[in-house]
Amino acid sequence: KEAKLWGGRFEESVTDAVEKFTESISFDKALYKHDIMGSRAHASMLAHQGLISESDRDQILQGLDHIERQIEAGEFEWRTDREDVHMNIEATLTDLVGEPAKKLHTARSRNDQVCTDFRLWCRDSIDTIVSCIKHLQVSLLKLALKNDGLIVPGYTHLQRAQPVLLQHLLLAYVEQLERDVGRLQDCRARMNFCPLGACALAGTGLPIDRFMTSNALGFIAPLRNSIDAVSDRDFVLEFLSANSIIATHLSRLGEEWVLWASEEFGFIIPSDSVSTGSSIMPQKKNPDPMELVRGKSARVIGDLVSLLVLCKGLPHAYNRDLQEDKEPVFDSVKTVIGMLEVSAEFAQNITFNQEKIRTSLPAGHLDATTLADYLVKKGVPFRTSHDISGRAVAVCVQRKCQLQDMSLEELRSISPVFDEEVYDFLGVENSIRKFSSYGSTGTECVASQLNYWISKLGIK
Numbered sequence: 001k002e003a004k005l006w007g008g009r010f011e012e013s014v015t016d017a018v019e020k021f022t023e024s025i026s027f028d029k030a031l032y033k034h035d036i037m038g039s040r041a042h043a044s045m046l047a048h049q050g051l052i053s054e055s056d057r058d059q060i061l062q063g064l065d066h067i068e069r070q071i072e073a074g075e076f077e078w079r080t081d082r083e084d085v086h087m088n089i090e091a092t093l094t095d096l097v098g099e100p101a102k103k104l105h106t107a108r109s110r111n112d113q114v115c116t117d118f119r120l121w122c123r124d125s126i127d128t129i130v131s132c133i134k135h136l137q138v139s140l141l142k143l144a145l146k147n148d149g150l151i152v153p154g155y156t157h158l159q160r161a162q163p164v165l166l167q168h169l170l171l172a173y174v175e176q177l178e179r180d181v182g183r184l185q186d187c188r189a190r191m192n193f194c195p196l197g198a199c200a201l202a203g204t205g206l207p208i209d210r211f212m213t214s215n216a217l218g219f220i221a222p223l224r225n226s227i228d229a230v231s232d233r234d235f236v237l238e239f240l241s242a243n244s245i246i247a248t249h250l251s252r253l254g255e256e257w258v259l260w261a262s263e264e265f266g267f268i269i270p271s272d273s274v275s276t277g278s279s280i281m282p283q284k285k286n287p288d289p290m291e292l293v294r295g296k297s298a299r300v301i302g303d304l305v306s307l308l309v310l311c312k313g314l315p316h317a318y319n320r321d322l323q324e325d326k327e328p329v330f331d332s333v334k335t336v337i338g339m340l341e342v343s344a345e346f347a348q349n350i351t352f353n354q355e356k357i358r359t360s361l362p363a364g365h366l367d368a369t370t371l372a373d374y375l376v377k378k379g380v381p382f383r384t385s386h387d388i389s390g391r392a393v394a395v396c397v398q399r400k401c402q403l404q405d406m407s408l409e410e411l412r413s414i415s416p417v418f419d420e421e422v423y424d425f426l427g428v429e430n431s432i433r434k435f436s437s438y439g440s441t442g443t444e445c446v447a448s449q450l451n452y453w454i455s456k457l458g459i460k
């Protein structure tokens with residue numbers, strides 16, 4: 001058996017069970033690129049500070065280049081007995097270039113190394129997720145542009161409430177996604193500080209330059225406190241919180257589209273390319289991708305909860321428990337990216353069943369609130385106008401008709417305030433036209449929202 005890099009004080013080697021149980025190479029090899037990046041910056045700084053020679057540095061850098069190429073070509077031998085990504089790369093570097101490689105870990109610990117790698121990895125992942133969100137926003141906006149003027153029932157309590165433009169609803173998702181981007185960017189900015197040089201926990205007496213490595217790695221500055229630097233995982237807690245909110249948003253979108261694709265609603269028709277069938281029922285065409293978007297939100301939330309529970313009982317500084325922080329983060333990132341991609345794909349592959357939607361609009365007295373607003377304009381106090389409109393609805397329910405089917409005499413028998421102008425407020429089209437205040441669902445308000453997003457998202 002090869003001696004461990006930390007093996008000096010040990011007389012026995014670890015058991016196979018312990019080796020298998022404690023390894024992290026099976027998953028943390030995903031950090032290889034960022035680990036190499038960190039080592040390059042560290043070696044250059046060590047040479048600049050005179051802690052290693054320039055020739056040592058050059059050999060280290062060449063060795064790291066070689067290792068990176070090997071990994072990318074799938075030719076690198078990942079060894080469980082070398083425990084994790086950091087020691088796999090360092091040990092292989094030593095195999096490759098000998099003595100100079102043994103100087104690379106000067107003024108560095110795996111404790112500061114691992115969270116430097118992890119911050120770099122998360123930073124890149126945030127950028128990827130942000131671009132996936134933009135892609136979904138663009139897909140939703142394009143879907144909105146394709147469905148100009150389409151009125152749909154708006155729901156509260158899943159009961160018919162007021163008419164809205166479909167575009168307005170689609171832009172509501174776009175707004176939510178924009179706040180998700182904001183949360184990720186806030187998280188990225190807070191995350192973007194460098195732990196490297198904090199070493200095990202106490203910092204170092206060797207004359208390193210933490211500002212130099214921090215700069216080279218694109219961080220804003222080195223973290224101020226070495227104990228904090230190696231202890232905390234708040235950057236991933238925040239990241240997975242943002243991911244959980246994204247997942248929750250997408251889950252609601254999924255729920256809505258699954259519902260709308262049902263026979264009972266029938267408002268959307270997903271194309272075959274985003275639907276799947278049943279192994280027993282030949283007629284079935286299911287919106288599985290969006291069901292899974294809803295379903296996978298559970299894992300993303302679970303990943304956050306795993307991390308919160310992992311961290312809550314840990315004393316400062318590094319504890320091996322923290323090795324368990326990787327898989328939930330990798331899973332959360334992978335899952336959220338998949339959810340965003342498939343939601344965009346779904347948005348590009350559905351059509352709204354305009355006929356079905358239009359013929360469903362008369363149900364539910366969607367214009368009752370507009371009727372109350374009409375009475376307010378006539379000087380009736382809102383509570384009274386609510387009551388009058390409610391009594392008109394009660395008549396319609398009995399007569400199985402719509403508000404616009406009531407004659408002026410019938411309306412006037414409820415309140416003398418009604419005049420001919422009332423018909424200008426009834427029916428969903430009229431109703432939509434009345435929504436004019438900022439952020440409302442009226443045609444002009446929605447047009448200005450559309451223009452805002454067209455220029456913000458750079459759509460032609």
Ligand code: ARG
Nearest residue numbers: 024084110111114320322323
């Ligand atoms: N594989 C470890 C992790 O992921 C790296 C740090 C280990 N440090 C230590 N002293 N055992 O957290």
